[in-house]
Amino acid sequence: MVSSEVVQTGPDHAPVFAAPARWGLRVASGRLAVEEVALAEIAAAVGTPTYVYGAGEIAARFHALARACRSHPTLIAYAVKANSSQAVLAHLAQLGAGADIVSGGELRRALVAGVPADKVVFSGVGKLDEELDAAIAAGVRAINIESVAELDRVAARARALGRVTSVALRLNPDIDPDTHPYLATGLRESKFGIAMADAAGVAARARALPELRLCGLACHIGSQILDESPFLASFERLCGLVRALRADGAPLRQLDLGGGMGITYAPADRELDVERLGAALTAAVAPLGLELVLEPGRYLVGSAGVLLTRVIGRKRSGEREFVIVDAAMNDLLRPALYGAYHPIVPVDLAAGERPTIRADVVGPVCECGDFLAQDRLIAPAEPGELLAVLSAGAYGMAMASTYNTRPLAAEVMVRGGELAVTRPRKTVDALIADEQLPAWLAR
CATH class of the missing domain: 2.40.37.10 (Lyase, Ornithine Decarboxylase; Chain A, domain 1)
Structure with a gap:
């Protein structure tokens, strides 16, 4: 909790x-x-x-998570919203981190700090046209789509720019992460993500649009999570769709399980066992043959x-x-x-x-x-x-x-x-x- x-x-x-x-x-x-x-x-x-x-604490936590996921290709995309200090971003970029962004301003901050565009994933329910244009022009790794309407808007912006852009579907797996209501983003009533019941249809639409390249699936269920169970539960909701899409020839390359890894606040708080978390997630994703993407923010800098x-x-x-x-x-x-x-x-x-x-x-x-x-x-x-x-x-x-x-x-x-x-x-x-x-x- x-x-x-x-x-x-x-x-x-x-x-x-x-x-x-x-x-x-x-x-x-x-x-x-x-x-x-x-x-x-x-x-x-x-x-x-x-x-x-403390730069050393940030580095120690980044390396701990990277070691925990060492058995499988994993991108650690730092959630910029947690702390957008240029010094923090540049430090993490030099360590090898990517960036999870939710605005055009965060995209600019990440790029200026030295995060490569192909390590940037762009989430958020209200992306503006000018923000989409900047992300498409920069060549970000993926724009995480939150609705059918947004899918069509991204296709239109890519068409206007004469580009093909990579997108992932951000799904709402309806998982309760047992956290504060303001921090729970993966519940059915949340504003975030595409309902699981609609996912196959949205994926088919994405694949039919020539301006888009469907590269993966994504979710983010909440914050201040202190064990691997909610992440594994969301993986179970997504993996069936992954297999169906792969069987249908979709060229998926990544599965983004979001962030939300917690830290110690109160003295009685238990600590996240990051080695156990990384081992569990990489073991789950490995059979799918997809790169794992994680979006820690609080865990790295809190x-x-x-x-x-x-x-x-x-x-x-x-x-x-x-x-x-x-x-x-x-x-x-x-x-x-x-x-x-x-x-x-x-x-x-x-x-x-x-x-x-x-x-x-x-x-x-x-x-x-x-x-x-x-x-x-x-x-x-x-x-x-x-x-x-x-x-x-x-x-x-x-x-x-x-x-x-x-x-x-x-x-x-x-x-x-x-x-x-x-x-x-x-x-x-x-x-x-x-x-x-x-x-x-x-x-």
Whole structure:
């Protein structure tokens, strides 16, 4: 289950300090660090709030998944929506990753970062004509078709460009991945994918259109999945159609089982056994003779990211205690959006020796929904002290906004003992300068 349903049994800092590597951290001289760089040093150099990403953690997870799938040809196409930082994308591209994209903007980001077009798969229910044109012109590996209407639109755009483009059918296998309702994308009532009952007819139509080359089938059933069972269940729904299409002469080359591999959020979360997952999926797909495509996002970058924040103050209202920090819902939306659980721990291990308190960790945004944690057992944090919000590398900065005219957090990448600012913090004046007045208001 998604970690929004966690019942906290103790403060986060005790298990995190005991096993920091589970959250992509290490301990050095009594302080938390990302690789060889102490978080306190980053805060002193860059300020807060700041996202910090560990390049080594990303690489370790990519290599672990690649090793797990080594027995069968597999493309690991990173889900760009999880974290579209150019530094993250370029790092993964150099490791050999492809990209799973859901917009023309993500296509451009992936290509600029060095991801080869023939390693890019394009999903999403609302692709615009100009986005399709860009994908067709770039020669992406596959456009994942979500409806008959979209199939016809892709054919029309390819015809107008004088190109033949590869497509895969994104199917909705009606599999419940046992996750948060907002993260379940493979259920019958979801907006995503083509119903299984319609799949054969859509495949026949795709094969009849000369501008299209049907190269495979695809699905994506949801996110934060912690075992192989839902993936194998979706495979079982798709493999019968694969065999039927192959028997009919369809030149399929790939089976895309999507992403959704989960990570540790709450200390009690079990960890995904990636070696077991890879072995199970490759063994299932191998008899079909198709290349396996996986689209991990959160799994590759989630635990590699920390949101570093500083305590502004504390407040008591009736029986409720508040720890007010300089990070807010505009920096990390997941807790407010669907009750997601992120461990919040002091950067200085000595703070963990204090008697714990039960408090809400909130930001300065003018909304009651502006919280990073509610009713959380934590070490009491004093003004000026640093807190680390963990497992924040996925769907953190990617969903951030400048609500309340708050500049986006800075972003930093660490490799060993090296620190690089990959997105400087904008000033408020720079935010205002991005806007233009109409002529009748200009002075």
